[in-house]
Amino acid sequence: MGVEVVVDGLTKSFGRQVIWEDVSLTLPAGEISVLLGPSGTGKSVFLKTLVGLLRPDRGHIWIDGHDLANCTENKLYELRRLFGVLFQDGALFGSLSLYDNVAFPLREHTKRSESQIRQIVMEKMELVGLVGAEGKLPGEISGGMRKRAGLARALVLDPEIILFDEPDSGLDPVRTAYLNQLIVDLNAETEATFLIVTHDINTARTVPDDIGLLFRRELVMFGPREMLLSSDEPVVRQFLNARKHGPIGMSEEKDISELEAEAQQGHDPGTLPPIPPQLMPSGNRLRRTQRPPGTWLAANGVIPPQGSFVDDRGRNWLEEYPRLINAHLNGVR
Ligand SMILES: Nc1ncnc2c1ncn2[C@@H]1O[C@H](COP(=O)(O)OP(=O)(O)OP(=O)(O)O)[C@@H](O)[C@H]1O
Numbered sequence: 001m002g003v004e005v006v007v008d009g010l011t012k013s014f015g016r017q018v019i020w021e022d023v024s025l026t027l028p029a030g031e032i033s034v035l036l037g038p039s040g041t042g043k044s045v046f047l048k049t050l051v052g053l054l055r056p057d058r059g060h061i062w063i064d065g066h067d068l069a070n071c072t073e074n075k076l077y078e079l080r081r082l083f084g085v086l087f088q089d090g091a092l093f094g095s096l097s098l099y100d101n102v103a104f105p106l107r108e109h110t111k112r113s114e115s116q117i118r119q120i121v122m123e124k125m126e127l128v129g130l131v132g133a134e135g136k137l138p139g140e141i142s143g144g145m146r147k148r149a150g151l152a153r154a155l156v157l158d159p160e161i162i163l164f165d166e167p168d169s170g171l172d173p174v175r176t177a178y179l180n181q182l183i184v185d186l187n188a189e190t191e192a193t194f195l196i197v198t199h200d201i202n203t204a205r206t207v208p209d210d211i212g213l214l215f216r217r218e219l220v221m222f223g224p225r226e227m228l229l230s231s232d233e234p235v236v237r238q239f240l241n242a243r244k245h246g247p248i249g250m251s252e253e254k255d256i257s258e259l260e261a262e263a264q265q266g267h268d269p270g271t272l273p274p275i276p277p278q279l280m281p282s283g284n285r286l287r288r289t290q291r292p293p294g295t296w297l298a299a300n301g302v303i304p305p306q307g308s309f310v311d312d313r314g315r316n317w318l319e320e321y322p323r324l325i326n327a328h329l330n331g332v333r
């Protein structure tokens with residue numbers, strides 16, 4: 001079972017450069033959250049702060065009643081064990097085989113025997129589809145395989161919270177689709193709390209329960225996927241629909257004259273595209289934290305754009321979902 005992470009008033013700067021200020025959000029236990037934002041807005045810094053690799057200037061990170069941002073080194077060491085992190089570049093040791101890379105945290109943090117380690121490593125290798133590649137060096141495999149090896153390593157200590165820094169960067173669209181399915185299946189299985197940083201809009205639109213957006217040194221919005229996908233907030237709308245029109249420009253912030261020119265042209269922001277159905281775990285399973293489609297919209301009286309929740313096979317998930325629940329309850333796999 002994952003744990004809740006409550007971030008309260010977090011601020012981080014390097015010297016005089018403020019990265020983000022007063023960030024508050026709650027990662028609900030067991031849910032999948034995505035964090036978006038233009039390059040350089042401090043998403044990686046945020047993940048590193050969450051695991052205690054960087055100390056914030058101000059604010060709190062509450063986990064299980066402890067404030068990770070303001071605790072002793074010993075407590076921090078203990079709290080860190082709740083986390084599994086897939087770093088942006090995989091961060092594998094180049095001179096170690098995939099097997100030794102994945103075994104590393106077990107050898108470092110536990111007193112398990114080599115035969116117990118072998119069993120855990122092979123189980124995680126199988127989970128990420130890397131059986132047979134254990135003996136390879138990171139330099140001998142593809143980028144996608146390196147990501148999966150990094151994921152296997154992030155999983156070996158059975159973390160309660162898993163942070164993914166751009167798990168899909170550099171992957172082709174098909175591999176990204178497989179990886180997204182793997183992430184959703186992993187969440188169903190481990191019930192851990194997930195936070196994914198990504199630039200892939202399709203991933204952001206279909207995978208998470210919640211979405212957050214960093215822009216101009218602040219968290220513009222954080223909340224249920226359906227809330228952000230139906231939002232009129234200009235930055236959210238521009239980013240989640242990958243549009244040129246809006247406050248975000250090539251160098252992160254458009255200058256005033258560009259924005260004024262856009263306003264004068266009276267550019268119509270256009271209608272919102274349909275909200276896609278959420279990616280479901282494979283095999284008629286449901287995640288423990290799964291919310292039925294349309295939950296947030298209905299609770300807030302928001303009517304989604306036409307065609308919402310229809311998948312690429314033409315199935316409407318507002319109708320499909322109750323059937324899935326029945327199948328799930330009847331144990332059909
Ligand atoms: N250890 C550090 N010391 C000083 N500045 C840093 C450090 N780490 C990051 N920064 C700065 O913090 C800012 C945010 O960096 P970060 O890597 O978090 O961006 P990001 O949102 O992850 O970008 P991308 O999408 O390109 O990965 C950058 O300006 C970067 O130069």
Ligand SMILES: [Mg+2]
Nearest residue numbers: 043044088165
């Ligand atoms: Mg980054």
